[in-house]
Structures are given as C-alpha cells and as structure tokens.
Amino acid sequence: MRVTRLPRDPGPAGWNRILPPPDPPDLLRDAITADWLIVGAGFAGLAAAHRLAQLAPGDRIVVLDAVRVGDGPAGRNSGFMIDLPHDLTSDDYGGAVSADVAQTADNRRGIALAGEMAETYGLDPEAFAMTGKINAAATARGDAHNRSYARHLTAMGEAHSHLDAAQMLDLTGTRYYRGGLFTPGSATIQPALFVRGVARGLRSNRIALHELSPVIALERKGVWVATTPRGRVSAPRVVLAVNGHLNSFGHMAGRLMHVMTYASMTRALDPSETARLGGAARWGVTPADPMGTTVRRVSGHGGDRIVVRNRFTFDPSMEVSDRRLSRICRAHDAAFAARFPMLDGVQMQHRWGGRLCLSRNNVQVVREIEPGLFAACCQNGLGTAKGTLAGALAAELALGIDSPALTRARQADMPRRLPPAPVARIGATAHIRLAERRAGDEL
Numbered sequence: 457m458r459v460t461r462l463p464r465d466p467g468p469a470g471w472n473r474i475l476p477p478p479d480p481p482d483l484l485r486d487a488i489t490a491d492w493l494i495v496g497a498g499f500a501g502l503a504a505a506h507r508l509a510q511l512a513p514g515d516r517i518v519v520l521d522a523v524r525v526g527d528g529p530a531g532r533n534s535g536f537m538i539d540l541p542h543d544l545t546s547d548d549y550g551g552a553v554s555a556d557v558a559q560t561a562d563n564r565r566g567i568a569l570a571g572e573m574a575e576t577y578g579l580d581p582e583a584f585a586m587t588g589k590i591n592a593a594a595t596a597r598g599d600a601h602n603r604s605y606a607r608h609l610t611a612m613g614e615a616h617s618h619l620d621a622a623q624m625l626d627l628t629g630t631r632y633y634r635g636g637l638f639t640p641g642s643a644t645i646q647p648a649l650f651v652r653g654v655a656r657g658l659r660s661n662r663i664a665l666h667e668l669s670p671v672i673a674l675e676r677k678g679v680w681v682a683t684t685p686r687g688r689v690s691a692p693r694v695v696l697a698v699n700g701h702l703n704s705f706g707h708m709a710g711r712l713m714h715v716m717t718y719a720s721m722t723r724a725l726d727p728s729e730t731a732r733l734g735g736a737a738r739w740g741v742t743p744a745d746p747m748g749t750t751v752r753r754v755s756g757h758g759g760d761r762i763v764v765r766n767r768f769t770f771d772p773s774m775e776v777s778d779r780r781l782s783r784i785c786r787a788h789d790a791a792f793a794a795r796f797p798m799l800d801g802v803q804m805q806h807r808w809g810g811r812l813c814l815s816r817n818n819v820q821v822v823r824e825i826e827p828g829l830f831a832a833c834c835q836n837g838l839g840t841a842k843g844t845l846a847g848a849l850a851a852e853l854a855l856g857i858d859s860p861a862l863t864r865a866r867q868a869d870m871p872r873r874l875p876p877a878p879v880a881r882i883g884a885t886a887h888i889r890l891a892e893r894r895a896g897d898e899l
C-alpha cells in the first residue's frame with residue numbers, strides 16, 4: 457500500500473530553531489529487520505518506543521520519522537500537558553462527572569509517563585516541569601467561563617484557585633487579564649527540547665531512530681514491510697504513531713478532521729525589555745475561551761521570549777501555503793500588541809503552523825487495525841499528554857498487557873463519520889469563524 461501523503465509542516469518549528477543544531481540525521485539506508493517498527497517520532501511514537509523498551513527488553517525496536525525530531529507537530533505545540541478535560545461536561549453530576557474523572561486519570565497517566573521519561577533520560581528541567589496551569593480570562597465572558605469551570609472542578613473534587621487581576625499582573629507583567637483559574641495537575645514542556653531529549657535517551661537505550669526517513673509504502677508480506685526512499689524495515693509488529701496521517705496510510709478514511717493551529721515567537725528580549733515587561737521569567741496561560749490566545753513567556757535556551765498561539769483552520773489536505781501562514785499570523789501580532797504594549801516594536805522571529813487531528817466524537821484511535829498493525833492516533837488537539845498515553849497503550853495492547861486505561865481505549869467508539877467533504881469544509885470553517893468571533897478579546 458502506497459502512503460498517499462507525507463507530512464509538510466508550514467514555517468520553521470520555532471522551539472527547535474532556538475536550540476543548538478542537532479547532530480546530523482541518521483537516515484535509513486539499508487534493508488533491516490526488527491521486532492518492532494514504530495512510524496512517527498512524536499509524543500505517541502516516542503512513548504511507544506519507551507514502553508516497548510521497558511516491557512520487551514532485548515527486542516529490536518526501530519523508529520522512523522519523515523522529518524527531524526522536533527520539527528513535526530510534537531515540536532510545534534504550546535507545551536501544555538493538560539490533565540483536565542477542555543470542556544467539563546454538563547450539570548449532570550452522575551455519569552458526566554465520572555467520564556471526566558476517567559479522562560483526567562488517563563491524561564495524568566500520560567503526564568506521569570512523560571515525567572518518567574524526562575527523569576529516565578536526564579532531561580533539562582526546562583524540557584519538562586510540573587507547573588500547573590492557568591486559564592486566563594481577559595473578558596467578563598472568559599471570567600464567567602472560568603467560574604463555571606471551577607464549579608465543575610468542585611463537583612469532581614479537583615483542587616483549584618482563582619487569581620485576581622493584580623495577581624495576574626504580578627505573574628505576567630500585563631494588565632490584559634482580569635483573572636485566572638489555577639489548577640495544579642498540568643505540566644509545561646519546551647516541546648522540542650523534550651522530544652529531542654527523549655529521542656536521544658532512546659538511542660542511548662539501543663533503539664534505532666532514523667529521521668528524514670518517510671515511510672512511502674507499507675505492505676504485509678508475512679511480516680510488515682515498510683519502504684522508505686533509501687531503505688526498508690521488515691517487522692512482525694508495527695505501531696502507526698502518525699496522528700492524522702493515519703488517513704495517508706489508508707485508515708479511518710472520512711472519520712478524521714484535520715485542523716491547523718498557528719504560533720509566533722518573538723526574538724530574544726534584551727534586559728531593558730524584560731525589565732519593562734516585568735512579571736515572572738517563565739509562565740504560560742491558556743485562554744478561558746478555547747478559541748482564544750495561548751501565551752507563554754520563556755527564559756532559558758534561546759533567551760527570554762514570548763510565544764503566542766491562536767487561530768484554527770480546517771484543512772483536509774493537511775497542508776497550508778506560506779501566504780496563508782503569514783496572513784493568519786497577523787492575528788498573533790494583534791494579540792501580542794494588545795497584551796504587551798510595553799514591548800512595542802519587538803518583532804516576531806519565528807512563525808509556524810502545525811497539524812491537529814480531531815474526531816467529531818472526541819475519541820482516539822488506539823487499536824489493532826490489522827493483524828500486527830497498531831494505531832496510536834487522533835489525539836484531539838491534546839497530544840502532549842494524550843499522545844504520550846496512546847503510544848504507551850498501543851505498546852501494552854500489542855503485548856497483551858491490560859489496564860483500566862487500555863480497556864477504556866479499546867472500548868472507545870470509532871471516530872464518527874464526517875459529512876461529505878464540501879459540507880464538512882463549509883460547516884467546520886463556519887463553526888470555527890463564529891467561535892473565534894465570539895471569543896472577542898480572549899483572542
């Protein structure tokens with residue numbers, strides 16, 4: 457089976473660009489055999505490799521990725537590993553709460569696993585830190601959303617606290633926010649530093665990881681045979697950890713939604729600028745309205761910078777043009793100027809976009825899709841935690857090791873079918889536009 461489409465990520469992965477250049481890539485150049493092949497070196501693929509190395513020591517594990525580690529979506533995100541569901545459900549404190557509790561437990565297992573990898577592979581503290589998370593509110597509507605969210609947290613028995621405008625100012629240096637909702641269970645990562653560090657750790661654990669080695673065909677000839685432009689891997693068991701590119705391998709056609717979101721990162725601030733900005737050296741806020749702007753202030757590798765993320769577009773082709781990227785990123789300049797008037801004149805150095813894969817019914821695809829072919833895909837936009845768990849669960853599924861999380865994953869429905877393509881495109885685009893307009897100053 458030929459792989460119909462290879463990943464193309466718009467713009468440079470800023471988080472990766474501010475790190476020292478990586479070692480030269482190790483392309484697959486031979487025909488090799490392995491016990492396991494993992495396709496994709498994002499959160500899911502790296503976690504699958506880590507878990508397999510733990511559970512099947514001595515097995516030969518090969519990981520292939522089309523791009524450099526840290527250049528794909530895993531190195532392009534805002535770095536929030538979130539434990540709580542985005543939208544806590546309804547006032548039905550019966551079944552709905554128990555579903556939210558189960559989802560939270562699963563996300564926390566993903567975060568714990570990421571923490572374990574950070575420790576095992578000796579990652580820099582900037583790569584992974586248990587920081588908690590603040591949902592920042594800029595508007596009365598955002599504030600009301602935070603208060604309603606807090607009521608659901610109380611029903612779940614989850615710790616949380618409110619920050620007022622003065623506390624938000626102390627933390628962020630900006631007067632833009634009227635309040636915030638802090639929850640302690642999330643982690644924050646420097647995404648490229650994290651995935652590159654885990655990849656380095658896996659290699660030192662004798663796992664072969666070949667970058668710039670896209671799988672262009674995958675066939676079952678007794679064992680699975682994956683072909684790359686210069687080599688071939690034969691393995692009885694394969695984990696597809698390619699998120700939305702599961703479609704490109706011929707699976708879940710018409711069931712996955714491909715959405716892009718976008719980020720911009722300033723150049724490094726100089727000491728006079730950080731003094732004008734004030735606030736803490738490192739912080740991050742997610743928007744109270746999910747369609748709003750995520751902001752991070754970073755300090756470490758690459759200096760002191762601000763990163764903003766907003767806007768979504770529905771892109772079934774999984775690609776966007778450079779022209780569209782620069783048009784969309786104007787929303788970043790507006791969000792930055794509104795929040796940081798004291799940094800007037802500071803330019804963005806890196807702008808990029810990245811792919812998300814969603815399903816209409818918010819389910820992941822963690823299952824054996826053909827004999828010996830396992831999927832750990834469709835992370836519904838929260839792949840740092842959910843992808844990490846999905847990869848580990850795919851490894852456990854392949855080895856027949858059961859757990860409550862795996863049972864939940866196996867019992868999940870199939871992603872619900874999308875309407876016919878033109879209807880899906882018009883419907884999804886209109887929905888996103890309307891929701892973004894409603895977000896108002898949260899954007």
Ligand SMILES: Cc1cc2nc3c(=O)[nH]c(=O)nc-3n(C[C@H](O)[C@H](O)[C@H](O)COP(=O)(O)OP(=O)(O)OC[C@H]3O[C@@H](n4cnc5c(N)ncnc54)[C@H](O)[C@@H]3O)c2cc1C
Pocket residue numbers: 459461462463495496497498499500501520521522523528529530531532533534535536537538669670671672697698699700701716717718719765809810811812813832833834835836837838839840841842843
């Ligand atoms: C701007 C932005 C901000 C985001 N912010 C957050 C956030 O704060 N928190 C959060 O949880 N999520 C966030 N996300 C989403 C998150 O990045 C994804 O959900 C996550 O990367 C998915 O992980 P994954 O391992 O499943 O897939 P990916 O990270 O997409 O990894 C899949 C890998 O498969 C490789 N691949 C695909 N096809 C092939 C092939 N044929 N051969 C070889 N390799 C192949 C790709 O190159 C890729 O490296 C954000 C995304 C973006 C773009």
